[in-house]
Amino acid sequence: MPEPDPQGVSLLRLAHVSKRFGGVQALDDIAFDVRPGEVLCLAGENGCGKSTLIKVISGVHRPEPGAVMEWDGRDISGLTPSEARALGIQVIWQDQALFPEMSVAENIAFERNLGARPRLVDRKSMRAEAAAVLARLGVDIPLSMPVGRLSIANRQLVAIARALVAEARLVFMDEPTASLSQRETDALIAIVHRLSAQGIAVVFVSHRLKEVLEICTRVTVLRDGRLVGTYPTAGMTQARLTELMTGASFDYAPRPETRPAAPLLELRGLTRHGEYHDIDLTIAPGEIVGLTGRLGSGRTELALSLFGMTRPDAGTIMWQGQPLRMRHNRDAIRMGIAYVSEDRLSLGLVQPQSIADNTVVTVLDRVLGRLGLISPARKSGLVRDWLTQLRVKIGQPTDAVSTLSGGNQQRVVLAKWLATAPKLLILDSPTVGVDVGARAGIFAIVDELARQGLAILLISDEAPEVFFNADRILHMREGRLIEEFTPARSTLAELEEAVHA
Amino acid sequence: MPEILRSVGATERWLMVVIVVICLGLSLATDTFLTLVNLFDLLNYSAVNLIFAAGLLVVLIAGGIDISFAVAASVVQYLVVTILMQIGGGNWAIGLLLAGLIGFSLGAINAALIYHFRLVSIVVTIATFNLFFGLLMFFTGGVSIYALPGWLSRRIILFEHETASGWAEITLPVLVMVVMLAATWFMLRRLNLGRQLFAMGDNPEGARRLGINLGAMHYLAYGWLGLCAGIAGLMQVHYAREVVPNALYGRELEVLAAVVLGGARLGGGRGTLLGAVLGLALVSITQNGLNLLGVSPFAFRMIVGLIILIAISMSSETLRGLTEGLRRRRIREAQS
Numbered sequence: 001m002p003e004p005d006p007q008g009v010s011l012l013r014l015a016h017v018s019k020r021f022g023g024v025q026a027l028d029d030i031a032f033d034v035r036p037g038e039v040l041c042l043a044g045e046n047g048c049g050k051s052t053l054i055k056v057i058s059g060v061h062r063p064e065p066g067a068v069m070e071w072d073g074r075d076i077s078g079l080t081p082s083e084a085r086a087l088g089i090q091v092i093w094q095d096q097a098l099f100p101e102m103s104v105a106e107n108i109a110f111e112r113n114l115g116a117r118p119r120l121v122d123r124k125s126m127r128a129e130a131a132a133v134l135a136r137l138g139v140d141i142p143l144s145m146p147v148g149r150l151s152i153a154n155r156q157l158v159a160i161a162r163a164l165v166a167e168a169r170l171v172f173m174d175e176p177t178a179s180l181s182q183r184e185t186d187a188l189i190a191i192v193h194r195l196s197a198q199g200i201a202v203v204f205v206s207h208r209l210k211e212v213l214e215i216c217t218r219v220t221v222l223r224d225g226r227l228v229g230t231y232p233t234a235g236m237t238q239a240r241l242t243e244l245m246t247g248a249s250f251d252y253a254p255r256p257e258t259r260p261a262a263p264l265l266e267l268r269g270l271t272r273h274g275e276y277h278d279i280d281l282t283i284a285p286g287e288i289v290g291l292t293g294r295l296g297s298g299r300t301e302l303a304l305s306l307f308g309m310t311r312p313d314a315g316t317i318m319w320q321g322q323p324l325r326m327r328h329n330r331d332a333i334r335m336g337i338a339y340v341s342e343d344r345l346s347l348g349l350v351q352p353q354s355i356a357d358n359t360v361v362t363v364l365d366r367v368l369g370r371l372g373l374i375s376p377a378r379k380s381g382l383v384r385d386w387l388t389q390l391r392v393k394i395g396q397p398t399d400a401v402s403t404l405s406g407g408n409q410q411r412v413v414l415a416k417w418l419a420t421a422p423k424l425l426i427l428d429s430p431t432v433g434v435d436v437g438a439r440a441g442i443f444a445i446v447d448e449l450a451r452q453g454l455a456i457l458l459i460s461d462e463a464p465e466v467f468f469n470a471d472r473i474l475h476m477r478e479g480r481l482i483e484e485f486t487p488a489r490s491t492l493a494e495l496e497e498a499v500h501a
Numbered sequence: 502m503p504e505i506l507r508s509v510g511a512t513e514r515w516l517m518v519v520i521v522v523i524c525l526g527l528s529l530a531t532d533t534f535l536t537l538v539n540l541f542d543l544l545n546y547s548a549v550n551l552i553f554a555a556g557l558l559v560v561l562i563a564g565g566i567d568i569s570f571a572v573a574a575s576v577v578q579y580l581v582v583t584i585l586m587q588i589g590g591g592n593w594a595i596g597l598l599l600a601g602l603i604g605f606s607l608g609a610i611n612a613a614l615i616y617h618f619r620l621v622s623i624v625v626t627i628a629t630f631n632l633f634f635g636l637l638m639f640f641t642g643g644v645s646i647y648a649l650p651g652w653l654s655r656r657i658i659l660f661e662h663e664t665a666s667g668w669a670e671i672t673l674p675v676l677v678m679v680v681m682l683a684a685t686w687f688m689l690r691r692l693n694l695g696r697q698l699f700a701m702g703d704n705p706e707g708a709r710r711l712g713i714n715l716g717a718m719h720y721l722a723y724g725w726l727g728l729c730a731g732i733a734g735l736m737q738v739h740y741a742r743e744v745v746p747n748a749l750y751g752r753e754l755e756v757l758a759a760v761v762l763g764g765a766r767l768g769g770g771r772g773t774l775l776g777a778v779l780g781l782a783l784v785s786i787t788q789n790g791l792n793l794l795g796v797s798p799f800a801f802r803m804i805v806g807l808i809i810l811i812a813i814s815m816s817s818e819t820l821r822g823l824t825e826g827l828r829r830r831r832i833r834e835a836q837s
Binding site for chain 2: 082
């Protein structure tokens with residue numbers, strides 16, 4: 001028996017929703033409700049069933065028989081995607097379904113172009129409609145600019161605007177802040193509050209717990225396809241939320257202060273015009289140096305020069321006391337520099353290829369047997385070693401990388417670079433798209449590597465991440481290093497204030 | 502910059518500059534290039550390729566590619582002329598209707614294979630290219646047709662003017678080309694269907710989630726190219742006054758290169774009709790100029806290939822990249 005709606009105020013109410021894919025129970029007896037105009041968070045680790053739940057609500061998947069789905073008190077089980085849209089349920093996916101070559105106006109008002117019957121395109125009213133929606137959001141984006149040339153934050157706003165054109169009453173945002181800087185995130189949060197004030201309910205999916213606690217009134221936690229519970233965010237802490245999501249508790253403490261050894265890498269006045277200026281930086285073996293700053297502060301650009309991908313215009317790079325000039329990144333790899341890129345999905349891995357092939361791609365010359373052909377025995381030996389050492393959870397080394405979760409993919413990227421036996425490891429935003437439990441695992445590995453004597457440059461725009469995992473933190477802004485923090489002698493609040501100021 | 506040029510993309514502007522330079526050079530180097538007779542002949546000859554280009558642009562924008570359209574046009578030529586002779590000649594309206602219909606059907610075969618069997622468009626159309634051409638050669642035995650309906654063998658002249666160097670004429674294919682270009686432009690830019698084609702080429706998954714009927718869009722794109730190819734085939738008969746089975750063989754790559762030169766992206770979502778027309782104009786004017794300069798026809802293809810390579814690598818984005826590199830080097834030199 002479905003329980004009656006206690007206050008009769010729910011916009012959407014689900015009960016006993018289950019979903020099975022083959023032998024996998026993706027959702028198991030979920031109850032979920034959203035009230036009009038509220039901001040609710042859906043939290044849980046990757047693979048806990050969040051996406052499946054969104055897909056059930058948006059009509060993409062049909063739940064198993066026995067599920068109760070109500071919208072405004074009316075039964076909506078057996079929903080199709082177009083019916084869900086007609087009700088006002090809109091999903092803004094992480095991989096936004098926008099058209100990069102088309103203008104902002106056309107992207108927002110594209111619904112007017114739909115249908116199989118030939119019809120004239122009414123550009124004027126499309127522009128007017130797009131302008132009206134953007135005004136409602138309180139943002140200013142040039143209407144005729146192709147979406148592909150906008151920043152990721154602005155693309156997100158275009159996606160939200162498109163949902164509003166469709167008269168949304170419930171908007172799902174799947175990890176909307178994953179690639180936004182703090183300022184952009186703040187702007188997005190302001191928009192979410194604005195939607196909420198206009199009576200539009202927002203369900204926010206995010207890995208950033210701090211954000212979740214700041215903007216949502218309630219949080220629904222899923223774990224392994226089951227409902228853990230729905231809690232008010234008042235009085236909730238990040239530690240408690242992590243515990244609910246992972247079923248385990250983690251405690252965080254900054255690393256103890258260490259005495260640095262002779263530097264492995266030393267930068268003096270390194271400059272590349274328009275990207276970074278006058279950078280002085282040292283890293284010693286066994287040291288983890290955090291590099292933080294907002295998106296666009298020049299962090300990634302600096303990393304690319306350290307990896308030999310771009311050439312600095314001025315300044316010197318000293319490597320083990322000798323000046324180092326790199327013509328391309330093969331020189332960097334030969335010197336023992338490894339770079340784990342920010343964009344793991346497109347740059348770090350060849351998704352459809354096997355885990356094993358991805359792992360050995362950097363060291364193909366070391367798995368050659370006689371006649372210079374790849375030796376299967378050496379290859380599988382090397383792959384086995386690294387996968388065990390990094391505790392990657394996989395089925396078979398021959399499975400495609402795309403079958404792995406975010407955290408395990410990140411480990412394969414690490415394995416690939418560690419196989420080159422580097423002395424310096426540059427990690428650029430290693431936890432983007434990786435959930436809380438897996439993050440701790442990755443940092444345990446990073447810590448272990450530092451103990452083995454690797455120098456590590458950890459780039460991240462999440463202040464807590466560098467605070468709890470680095471020995472020293474450098475703060476970069478507008479291409480310059482402006483401050484240095486030692487976590488053992490400062491507080492997270494100080495760092496966050498500096499970065500977000 | 503004049504208002505009218507501002508709405509024109511960078512690729513198109515660049516092509517215009519190159520074309521103007523080549524035309525100026527040819528006008529000075531030969532006394533035959535800048536004559537009404539030569540320019541009209543160039544137009545008459547290019548009309549067929551321009552119709553092909555308009556159709557191919559639609560497929561490229563939709564995110565596909567088609568190699569088979571030129572031999573499909575040959576098949577249409579044979580079928581239409583054979584049918585017309587059976588019914589006693591017909592007229593130009595019946596001819597165009599038949600050519601468009603058969604062309605559309607051949608394009609629909611490609612669309613069906615690509616959409617329903619989820620095959621890659623280049624593989625499918627390489628296969629149908631061989632299939633169409635093989636069937637044509639098998640059934641005709643490679644024999645040409647010279648007996649044409651009266652209206653097709655006498656050129657339909659729309660405009661003529663006597664000049665010192667002979668009669669300058671504009672023939673039916675030019676009018677048909679103008680109509681087909683206008684129709685293609687209208688469909689792509691002014692109809693919701695064209696916008697859906699752009700959307701599909703730009704982001705197929707996004708288009709599917711919005712509820713665009715991808716199947717219908719495939720039939721529209723490949724069918725439109727088939728229609729254009731059929732009509733272009735008939736116009737080529739009108740120009741050549743004979744049906745030769747392998748006359749259009751190889752034309753597909755020439756047109757494809759010209760359309761890509763005009764800024765259409767292999768992979769979909771980007772391309773303009775003006776760009777396709779300019780790309781084709783560049784190639785045709787070059788060939789015409791080489792001919793007038795007395796260059797060996799064997800050198801044509803080599804030179805056209807070189808021009809395409811240079812034009813593509815000199816596109817505005819590459820130029821920007823080059824100047825950026827030079828600027829950096831200057832800064833480095835100034836500092837050391």
